[in-house]
Amino acid sequence: xxxxxxxxxxxxxxxxxxxxxxxxxxxxxxxxxxxxxxxxxxxxxxxxxxxxxxxxxxxxxxxxxxxxxxxxxxxxxxxxxxxxxxxxxxxxxxxxxxxxxxxxxxxxxxxxxxxxxxxxxxxxxxxxxxxxxxxxxxxxxxxxxxxxxxxxxxxxxxxxxxxxxxxxxxxxxxxxxxxxxxxxxxxxxxxxxxxxxxxxxxxxxxxxxxxxxxxxxxxxxxxxxxxxxxxxxxxxxxxxxxxxxxxxxxxxxxxxxxxxxxxxxxxxxxxxxxxxxxxxxxxxxxxxxxxxxxxxxxxxxxxxxxxxxxxxxxxxxxxxxxxxxxxxxxxxxxxxxxxxxxxxxxxxxxxxxxxxxxxxxxxxxxxxxxxxxxxxxxxxxxxxxxxxxxxxxxxxxxxxxxxxxxxxxxxxxxxxxxxxxxxxxxxxxxxxxxxxxxxxxxxxxxxxxxxxxxxxxxxxxxxxxxxxxxxxxxxxxxxxxxxxxxxxxxxxxxxxxxxxxxxxxxxxxxxxxxxxxxxxxxxxxxxxxxxxxxxxxxxxxxxxxxxxxxxxxxxxxxxxxxxxxxxxxxxxxxxxxxxxxxxxxxxxxxxxxxxxxxxxxxxxxxxxxxx
Amino acid sequence: xxxxxxxxxxxxxxxxxxxxxxxxxxxxxxxxxxxxxxxxxxxxxxxxxxxxxxxxxxxxxxxxxxxxxxxxxxxxxxxxxxxxxxxxxxxxxxxxxxxxxxxxxxxxxxxxxxxxxxxxxxxxxxxxxxxxxxxxxxxxxxxxxxxxxxxxxxxxxxxxxxxxxxxxxxxxxxxxxxxxxxxxxxxxxxxxxxxxxxxxxxxxxxxxxxxxxxxxxxxxxxxxxxxxxxxxxxxxxxxxxxxxxxxxxxxxxxxxxxxxxxxxxxxxxxxxxxxxxxxxxxxxxxxxxxxxxxxxxxxxxxxxxxxxxxxxxxxxxxxxxxxxxxxxxxxxxxxxxxxxxxxxxxxxxxxxxxxxxxxxxxxxxxxx
Numbered sequence: 001x002x003x004x005x006x007x008x009x010x011x012x013x014x015x016x017x018x019x020x021x022x023x024x025x026x027x028x029x030x031x032x033x034x035x036x037x038x039x040x041x042x043x044x045x046x047x048x049x050x051x052x053x054x055x056x057x058x059x060x061x062x063x064x065x066x067x068x069x070x071x072x073x074x075x076x077x078x079x080x081x082x083x084x085x086x087x088x089x090x091x092x093x094x095x096x097x098x099x100x101x102x103x104x105x106x107x108x109x110x111x112x113x114x115x116x117x118x119x120x121x122x123x124x125x126x127x128x129x130x131x132x133x134x135x136x137x138x139x140x141x142x143x144x145x146x147x148x149x150x151x152x153x154x155x156x157x158x159x160x161x162x163x164x165x166x167x168x169x170x171x172x173x174x175x176x177x178x179x180x181x182x183x184x185x186x187x188x189x190x191x192x193x194x195x196x197x198x199x200x201x202x203x204x205x206x207x208x209x210x211x212x213x214x215x216x217x218x219x220x221x222x223x224x225x226x227x228x229x230x231x232x233x234x235x236x237x238x239x240x241x242x243x244x245x246x247x248x249x250x251x252x253x254x255x256x257x258x259x260x261x262x263x264x265x266x267x268x269x270x271x272x273x274x275x276x277x278x279x280x281x282x283x284x285x286x287x288x289x290x291x292x293x294x295x296x297x298x299x300x301x302x303x304x305x306x307x308x309x310x311x312x313x314x315x316x317x318x319x320x321x322x323x324x325x326x327x328x329x330x331x332x333x334x335x336x337x338x339x340x341x342x343x344x345x346x347x348x349x350x351x352x353x354x355x356x357x358x359x360x361x362x363x364x365x366x367x368x369x370x371x372x373x374x375x376x377x378x379x380x381x382x383x384x385x386x387x388x389x390x391x392x393x394x395x396x397x398x399x400x401x402x403x404x405x406x407x408x409x410x411x412x413x414x415x416x417x418x419x420x421x422x423x424x425x426x427x428x429x430x431x432x433x434x435x436x437x438x439x440x441x442x443x444x445x446x447x448x449x450x451x452x453x454x455x456x457x458x459x460x461x462x463x464x465x466x467x468x469x470x471x472x473x474x475x476x477x478x479x480x481x482x483x484x485x486x487x488x489x490x491x492x493x494x495x496x497x498x499x500x501x502x503x504x505x506x507x508x509x510x511x512x513x514x515x516x517x518x519x520x521x522x523x524x525x526x527x528x529x530x531x532x533x534x535x536x537x538x539x540x541x542x543x544x545x546x547x548x549x550x551x552x553x554x555x556x557x558x559x560x561x562x563x564x565x566x567x568x569x570x571x572x573x574x575x576x577x578x579x580x581x582x583x584x585x586x587x588x589x590x591x592x593x594x595x596x597x598x599x600x601x602x603x604x605x606x607x608x609x610x611x
Numbered sequence: 612x613x614x615x616x617x618x619x620x621x622x623x624x625x626x627x628x629x630x631x632x633x634x635x636x637x638x639x640x641x642x643x644x645x646x647x648x649x650x651x652x653x654x655x656x657x658x659x660x661x662x663x664x665x666x667x668x669x670x671x672x673x674x675x676x677x678x679x680x681x682x683x684x685x686x687x688x689x690x691x692x693x694x695x696x697x698x699x700x701x702x703x704x705x706x707x708x709x710x711x712x713x714x715x716x717x718x719x720x721x722x723x724x725x726x727x728x729x730x731x732x733x734x735x736x737x738x739x740x741x742x743x744x745x746x747x748x749x750x751x752x753x754x755x756x757x758x759x760x761x762x763x764x765x766x767x768x769x770x771x772x773x774x775x776x777x778x779x780x781x782x783x784x785x786x787x788x789x790x791x792x793x794x795x796x797x798x799x800x801x802x803x804x805x806x807x808x809x810x811x812x813x814x815x816x817x818x819x820x821x822x823x824x825x826x827x828x829x830x831x832x833x834x835x836x837x838x839x840x841x842x843x844x845x846x847x848x849x850x851x852x853x854x855x856x857x858x859x860x861x862x863x864x865x866x867x868x869x870x871x872x873x874x875x876x877x878x879x880x881x882x883x884x885x886x887x888x889x890x891x892x893x894x895x896x897x898x899x900x901x902x903x904x905x906x907x908x909x910x911x912x913x914x915x916x917x918x919x920x921x922x923x924x925x926x927x928x929x930x931x932x933x934x935x936x937x938x939x940x941x942x943x944x945x946x947x948x949x950x951x952x953x954x955x956x957x958x959x960x961x962x963x964x965x966x967x968x969x970x971x972x973x974x975x976x977x978x979x
Contacts, residue, residue, distance in 0.1 A: 006743075009743045009744075010743060010912070012744075013743045013744050013789050013912065014912065014915055016744065016789050017787050017788065017789060017906075017912070017915055017916065017919060018906065018907055018915070020786060020787050020789075021787055021903055021906055021919040021922070021923070022903060024783065024786070024787075024923060024926075025899055025900065025903050025922065025923070025926060028899070028923075028926040028927070028930060029896055029899065029900075031930055031934075032892055032895065032896060032926075032929065032930060032933070033892075035892075035930070035933050035934055035937065035939070036888065036889060036892050038937055038939070039846060039880065039885065039888050039933075039937060040885050040888075040889075042843070042846055042847040042937065043846065043847060043849050043850050043851060043880070043884060043885040043888070044850070044851060044885065046847055047847055047848065047849070047850040047851075049847065050843065050844050050846070050847025050848040051847070051848040051850065053844045053847075053848070054844050054845070054848035054860055054861060057841075057844065057860070057861070057864070057866050058860045058861075058864045058866065223864070224864065
C-alpha cells in the first residue's frame with residue numbers, strides 16, 4: 001500500500017467517522033427536542049393538573065379537634081372534664097424498620113403486647129397520619145421519650161384531650177366512657193365531624209349525647225413538608241367546642257347510694273317524682289372508667305369482661321328482676337279500681353291459698369297466716385294470701401292492662417342507651433312464647449310479684465314516682481340543660497301519661513298503707529323508719545330466685561347465689577314527695593334487711609342535707 | 612516589560628481554549644450555581660461547595676487543554692488500568708448507602724465510575740485509532756472485551772445506570788471508529804437475545820422494580836414510583852415561566868427526593884418553566900454541535916474518536932437524565948452533566964471538555 005492510498009484511507013475514515021458522529025448527534029438532538037416538546041406539553045396544556053397536585057402536596061388541611069363538652073350535675077359539680085394527656089405515636093409508613101423502632105420504644109415506655117397488636121392492626125394509614133402506639137403516658141415516660149426523640153424519626157409525642165371522670169366508679173355506668181372509633185362506628189358516623197378526633201362516646205351519657213358533646217372541628221390550612229411537619233399556617237377556622245351538659249343527677253346523692261351499695265350486687269334508682277329528674281342511678285358492682293380511657297394494663301379490661309358479676313352491665317336499666325312484694329301497692333290499686341278490693345272490707349287470710357283443680361297450695365310467707373286483714377293492712381304486713389286471692393279474682397285480663405298504665409314491662413324512654421323493657425306478661429304473650437294458654441295459677445303468683453313478671457329497677461322507681469304524683473307519670477330524664485357559656489337550652493320535663501282512678505282517695509289509701517310499712521309497728525320495714533324526721537311511704541319486696549316445694553328454707557341457710565333478692569321502693573316525704581326510689585340487692589335476702597336500710601340512707605342524704 | 616510578560620503568559624495559558632465552547636459552558640455553569648442555591652435550601656455553604664467544585668473542574672479543564680493528544684495517548688493504557696484497579700478497590704472497600712460507589716481518602720470522596728466516562732472513550736480511541744476501516748476483528752474484539760469488563764465492574768457495585776452509560780459510550784466510540792454494518796446488526800441481535808437472561812439472572816430485585824416502575828409509575832406511588840411522580844409534578848407545575856427562583860415547593864418541602872443531584876432538572880423546570888427549559892436544552896444542543904464541529908478538523912484519528920466519544924457521552928447523559936425526570940427513562944441514578952450537585956461528575960465532565968479542546972488545538976497547531 002502506497003503512502004498516498006494510506007493517506008486517502010485515513011481521510012476517508014475520518015470523513016466516515018464524522019458522518020457517523022453527525023448522524024448520531026442529529027438523532028440525539030431530535031430526541032432532545034422531542035423531550036422538550038413533551039415537557040412543553042406538560043408545562044402548558046397540562047400544567048393545571050400538575051399545579052393542583054403540587055398544591056395538594058404542600059398545602060394540607062389540618063383538622064383542629066374541638067374540645068368535648070363538659071358534664072355537670074344538677075348543682076354544677078363537674079362530672080366529666082378534659083385534660084391534656086400525651087400519646088406516643090408513629091407514622092408507620094415513614095419508619096424504615098418498624099419492629100426495631102417499636103422494640104426501642106418498648107425500652108423507653110412500658111408498652112403491652114396488646115397495645116403493639118392494636119397498633120399493628122390499625123395498618124399503615126396515610127403518609128402523614130400518626131397512629132398512637134401508647135396513650136396516656138406517665139410524666140416519667142414522657143421525659144424519657146422526649147430525651148430520645150431526636151434519634152427516633154417519625155415518632156411523636158402527641159398531646160390530646162383525655163377525658164377525666166371526677167366521680168370514677170360511682171358514675172361509670174351513667175356517664176359511660178369514650179373509646180377508640182371502631183370500624184363499625186365509621187360506617188355510621190359523619191367522618192367529616194370526626195376529623196382529628198380519635199375517640200367516640202361508647203356508653204352512657206357520653207354515647208347518648210355524643211352529637212351535643214362532640215362539637216365541630218376547625219380547620220387549619222398549613223404548608224407542610226414531605227414529612228408532614230407543619231411549616232406555616234395560612235388560614236385557620238377555629239373549632240366549635242361541644243355543648244356542656246347539665247344532668248339531673250345529684251353527685252352527692254349518687255355517691256351516697258354507690259357507697260351504700262359497696263360490695264353488693266344490685267341497683268339504686270332515685271328520681272324526683274314531679275319532674276322525672278333522675279337524682280341517682282347506681283349499678284353495682286361498678287368499674288373504673290379509666291380502664292377505657294387510659295392505658296392501664298389492658299388485662300384490667302379483660303378482667304372486667306370475664307368477671308362473673310358482670311360489672312359492665314348497668315343493672316339500673318338493664319337488670320330485669322321479679323319485683324316480689326313491691327308490686328303489691330299496684331295490685332291493690334288495680335283491685336280497688338276494678339272493684340275486687342273494697343276499702344276496709346275484712347278478709348280472713350289463711351296460711352295458704354288454694355284454687356280449684358290445683359293440687360299445690362300457694363303459701364304465705366307467714367306460716368300461721370295473717371288472720372283478719374284489709375287491703376291496707378295487707379300492704380303494710382305484706383300479706384301474700386290477700387294478694388293471691390285479689391289477683392286470682394281480677395284475672396290477668398284486668399290486671400295486665402292496669403299495670404301497663406304504670407309503664408311496667410315497657411322502656412321508660414330514659415335518655416340512656418341500652419334500657420331494657422322488662423316483661424309484663426299476658427295471655428297473648430304466653431301463647432306466643434310457649435304455645436300454651438295462661439293458667440290461673442300464674443295470675444295468682446303475679447299478685448305477689450313472682451312468675452313471669454320482670455321489671456328493671458328504673459321501672460320500679462318510675463312506677464313508685466307515679467304513686468307519689470298520684471298518677472302523673474313523668475318521663476325519666478338525665479339531661480336537664482345543655483349549651484355553651486351563657487347560652488343554656490333547657491330540656492323541659494315531659495309527661496308520659498296519667499293513671500286515673502275512679503276515686504282519687506284510693507291514692508291516699510295506698511300511700512297511707514305504705515307509710516305504715518315503714519312507720520307502723522306491724523310494718524315490714526318498721527326498723528328502717530325509726531327516728532325518721534320525715535314520713536316515708538315504702539314497700540319491701542323479697543323475690544325468690546328459685547322456686548321451692550311446700551316448705552321453703554330460711555334464706556340465710558342458703559348459699560349466696562340462691563338467696564332471695566332484696567327489694568325496696570319508697571317515696572318521701574309522704575305528704576309532699578320530693579324523691580322516689582327503688583333499691584335492689586341481689587341475693588340480699590329479705591327486703592327489709594338489706595334494701596330498706598340502703599333506701600333510708602339515700603332518703604336521709606337527700607332530704608336532710610343542709611342546704 | 613513584566614506586564615507584557617504576564618499578558619503573554621495568560622494568553623498562552625488560555626490559548627488552547629475554544630472561545631465559543633467556553634462561553635456556552637460558562638452560561639450553563641452560571642445556571643448550575645443559580646439552581647443549586649435554590650435546590651440546597653438557599654444554603655450558602657452548599658452553594659459555595661458547588662462553586663469550589665466548578666472551580667476545580669475549570670482548572671482540570673485548563674490543565675487537560677494543555678496536554679497534547681499524543682501525550683494523552685501515551686498515558687491512556689496506564690490510566691485505564693488504574694481506573695479498573697480503582698473499580699476493583701471500590702468493590703471491596705467502597706462506601707455508599709445502597710451500593711458501593713465511593714472511594715474516600717480523608718475528606719475527599721469520588722466515584723471511579725465517573726472517571727470511566729473519560730477513560731472508556733480514551734481506551735477505545737487508543738485501540739481503534741491506529742486501525743483503519745475495515746477494522747481488525749482482533750482489535751474490535753479486544754476493545755469490546757475491555758469495555759465489557761469495565762461495565763461489569765460498575766454493574767456489580769451495583770450501579771446499573773452508570774454501567775449502561777459506560778457500555779453505551781464504549782459501543783458508540785466503536786461505532787464512530789468505522790465498524791462495519793454487519794457488526795452492528797450482529798451485535799444488536801445478540802443484545803436482543805441476551806435481554807431475557809439479563810433480566811432473569813443479572814438484575815437484582817430493586818433494579819427490576821425500577822424498570823417495572825418505569826413502565827407503570829403509578830403502581831407504587833409511595834415506593835419506587837414516588838420519585839418519578841413527584842418529579843413530573845415539579846416539571847408540570849412549573850408552567851410556562853416557572854414558579855420563580857427559590858420558589859420550588861416540590862424541592863423546598865422535600866417532596867422531590869435527590870432534588871440537588873439526579874432530579875436537579877425537575878427543580879430547574881419547576882422554577883424557570885418552559886422558557887428556562889428551552890434555554891437550557893438550547894445551550895446543551897449548542898455545546899453538542901460545537902463539539903461535533905471540533906471533531907471535524909483533526910487528521911488524527913485518536914483525537915477525533917476521543918472528541919466524538921466524549922461528545923456522545925455528554926449527549927447520552929443529558930438525554931437519559933432529562934427523560935428520567937419526565938418518566939421516559941428508568942430512574943438510573945445518573946446526574947445531569949454540569950447541572951447536578953456532586954464533584955466527581957462535575958470535574959470529569961469539565962476535564963473532558965479540556966481534552967476535547969486540547970485535541971482540537973493541537974490538531975490545528977500541527978496543521979499550521
